[in-house]
Amino acid sequence: MVKLEYLLLELRDITGIPFKPEEEIKKLDVKRGGIILDFGCGTGSYTLPVAKVVGREGKVYALDREPLALRRVEEKARREGLVNIHTILSDEDTSLPDESIDIILFYGVIHQIRDKYAVLKELYRVLKPTGYLSTRYCLIIKKDKVIKIMEQTKLFSLIEEKGKILNFQKRL
Numbered sequence: 001m002v003k004l005e006y007l008l009l010e011l012r013d014i015t016g017i018p019f020k021p022e023e024e025i026k027k028l029d030v031k032r033g034g035i036i037l038d039f040g041c042g043t044g045s046y047t048l049p050v051a052k053v054v055g056r057e058g059k060v061y062a063l064d065r066e067p068l069a070l071r072r073v074e075e076k077a078r079r080e081g082l083v084n085i086h087t088i089l090s091d092e093d094t095s096l097p098d099e100s101i102d103i104i105l106f107y108g109v110i111h112q113i114r115d116k117y118a119v120l121k122e123l124y125r126v127l128k129p130t131g132y133l134s135t136r137y138c139l140i141i142k143k144d145k146v147i148k149i150m151e152q153t154k155l156f157s158l159i160e161e162k163g164k165i166l167n168f169q170k171r172l
Helices: 002-015 021-025 047-054 067-080 116-126 143-153
Strands: 035-039 059-064 085-089 101-106 127-136 156-162 165-170
Touching: 021 047, 035 047, 035 116, 047 059, 047 067, 047 085, 059 067, 067 085, 101 116, 116 127, 116 143, 143 156, 143 165
Parallel strands: 035 059, 035 101, 059 085, 101 127
Antiparallel strands: 127 165, 156 165
């Protein structure tokens, strides 16, 4: 199942149906030198495009629970000469320092996480006070459900909506 899911994601990335991750990245306020966490990175649909935007001055942490996915990210990064991507094998703990991340990409995984509060608490811990968590709703998980999950934790507040992208800031 996992391999089929990754194949479908890569097919989406190539065809742009129903969307292209590179275009979605343009909707975010990613800056050169930024520090990004792609939580649930899969095969790197967002990881690689965002790594190009932050440049050598920045870093992208690609976290996934599947070793196969991380190997695929590493292969693609090597092929494209991207040296600013660091992979993390985990399903919750990032092992990153407190308040070290500018933007968290949290796409396509919220519905798969059992202990949503524990994961969101970890993401809250690593996110800078000036940063934001970006997620996306789709056919699998509707906008109202995403907002409800985020509000129930009392950790994040919705700050903007850009198409199907929802950006949340830390509640202080």
